[in-house]
Amino acid sequence: MSIRDVLVTGGAGYIGSHLVDALVARDYRVTVLDNLDPQVHRSGTWPSYANAKARYVKGDVRDRAVFEPLVLASQAVVHFGAAVSIGQSMYQIDRYVDVNTRGTALLLDILVNTKHTVEKVLVASSIGVYGEGAYRCATHGIVAPAIRPEQQLAARDWEQHCPQCGTHVKPVPTPEDKALYRDNIYSMTKYHQEEMVLLIGKTYGIPSVAPRFFNVYGPRQSLSNPYAGVAAIWLSRLLNGRQPIVFEDGGQLRDFVSIHDAVDCLVLMLENPGADYLPVNVGSGQTITILEIAALLGRLLGSSIEPQITQTGRKFDIRHNTADIACARRTLGFAPKVTLDQGFTELIAWAQTTPDVAVDFFDRALQELQDKGLLVKS
Numbered sequence: 001m002s003i004r005d006v007l008v009t010g011g012a013g014y015i016g017s018h019l020v021d022a023l024v025a026r027d028y029r030v031t032v033l034d035n036l037d038p039q040v041h042r043s044g045t046w047p048s049y050a051n052a053k054a055r056y057v058k059g060d061v062r063d064r065a066v067f068e069p070l071v072l073a074s075q076a077v078v079h080f081g082a083a084v085s086i087g088q089s090m091y092q093i094d095r096y097v098d099v100n101t102r103g104t105a106l107l108l109d110i111l112v113n114t115k116h117t118v119e120k121v122l123v124a125s126s127i128g129v130y131g132e133g134a135y136r137c138a139t140h141g142i143v144a145p146a147i148r149p150e151q152q153l154a155a156r157d158w159e160q161h162c163p164q165c166g167t168h169v170k171p172v173p174t175p176e177d178k179a180l181y182r183d184n185i186y187s188m189t190k191y192h193q194e195e196m197v198l199l200i201g202k203t204y205g206i207p208s209v210a211p212r213f214f215n216v217y218g219p220r221q222s223l224s225n226p227y228a229g230v231a232a233i234w235l236s237r238l239l240n241g242r243q244p245i246v247f248e249d250g251g252q253l254r255d256f257v258s259i260h261d262a263v264d265c266l267v268l269m270l271e272n273p274g275a276d277y278l279p280v281n282v283g284s285g286q287t288i289t290i291l292e293i294a295a296l297l298g299r300l301l302g303s304s305i306e307p308q309i310t311q312t313g314r315k316f317d318i319r320h321n322t323a324d325i326a327c328a329r330r331t332l333g334f335a336p337k338v339t340l341d342q343g344f345t346e347l348i349a350w351a352q353t354t355p356d357v358a359v360d361f362f363d364r365a366l367q368e369l370q371d372k373g374l375l376v377k378s
Contacts, residue, residue, distance in 0.1 A: 004028055009032075010124075012050060015266075031057065036058055060103075062103050079122065082103070086186045090184055090185055108197065120206070123193050126186075128190050130181065131181030135169035135170060137164070139164075145162070146181055147316070150376055153313035209277075210278070212281050219347060223235055246291055253287050255285070255287060258336070260337070281328060
C-alpha cells in the first residue's frame with residue numbers, strides 16, 4: 001500500500017487532532033476537514049494545537065462541493081466528523097441522523113460514483129452499537145440483555161437480569177461478535193456509519209475498518225462540552241469546585257483507554273491489512289467502575305470534594321460495557337501501554353495549564369435531560 005495523502009474529517013477534534021499529529025510525524029500529507037462546531041470549539045476558530053504541517057479546510061461533511069474534491073485528492077479517508085452525544089441525540093434526532101448517517105452516505109456516494117485513488121477508509125464507531133455489554137448467566141452462559149426497563153431503574157434494581165431465567169448476571173468483556181442493540185439515536189447512527197462503510201468497502205474492494213471506541217480520554221478532550229464523556233465532565237466539575245454527579249450507584253463498569261493508545265491502534269489500522277473489513281474494539285482491556293474513576297480524579301487533583309451519587313437512572317443508560325481487545329491484538333498486534341494513573345495525570349496537567357478549558361455547563365445539560373423526560377424518578 002502506498003498511502004501518503006490522508007483526509008481526516010473532524011480532524012480538529014479530540015481524537016482526530018491527535019491522529020493528525022501522529023500521521024504528520026510519520027510524513028503523511030494530511031488534510032483536515034472540520035466544521036468547528038461551537039459545542040466542541042467554543043471560539044469557532046482553529047484550535048491552538050492545530051498542526052502547522054497539516055492543511056485545514058473549514059466545511060461540512062454534508063456539503064458535496066467541499067467534501068468531494070478533498071476525497072478525490074486523498075489516498076485514505078479517516079471519517080471522524082460526527083455529532084457526538086448519547087443524551088442530546090434523543091432530542092436532536094434530525095441533526096444527528098443528518099450529520100452522521102447522511103454525511104457518511106455522501107462519502108460513500110463519492111467513492112462509488114467518481115474515479116478516486118482512495119485505498120483505505122476508517123470510520124469512527126462506538127461501544128454504543130452494542131447497547132449493553134456482554135454478560136454470563138450461571139445457567140444459560142453468555143447472554144445479551146436489552147436495555148433495562150424504566151420500572152427496573154425506578155426500583156433501583158441496577159444490575160442486569162438473564163433474559164431467559166431472570167436471575168442477575170455477571171458482566172464479561174464484550175467481543176465484536178456480540179449481538180448488537182442500539183438504545184439511542186447516536187448509537188443507531190454509529191451503527192449506520194460502520195455498516196455502510198464496511199458494506200461498500202467489501203462490495204467495491206476498498207479496505208475499510210470501523211474502530212469501535214470505548215471511553216477514550218486525554219489532553220484536548222472537550223471539558224466544556226457537557227455532552228462529552230463522563231470523565232471529562234467530572235474533571236470539569238472538580239476543577240470548578242463542584243461535585244461530580246454519579247448516576248445510579250456508581251457501580252457501572254467501563255473501559256477507559258488513553259488517547260495515545262487509541263491513536264497507536266488507528267495507525268496500525270491505516271498501515272496494516274489485518275483488520276480490513278472488520279469492526280474492531282479500541283479499548284484498554286481494563287475494567288473499572290465509574291465511581292472509582294471519580295475517586296481517581298479526586299485523588300490525582302488532591303481534591304476533597306466527594307461525588308454526589310444520585311441513585312437515579314437515565315432511560316438510555318447501559319449498566320456495564322468493557323472491551324475484549326483480542327481482535328485488535330490478534331489482527332494488528334495492538335498492545336495498550338498507558339496506565340490509568342499515567343493517563344489521567346497527563347489529562348489533569350493539561351487541563352490545569354490550559355486557560356478556560358474547563359467551563360462547567362453540566363447543570364444546563366442535566367436540565368435539558370430532565371425537561372425532555374429522560375431521567376427516571378425513583
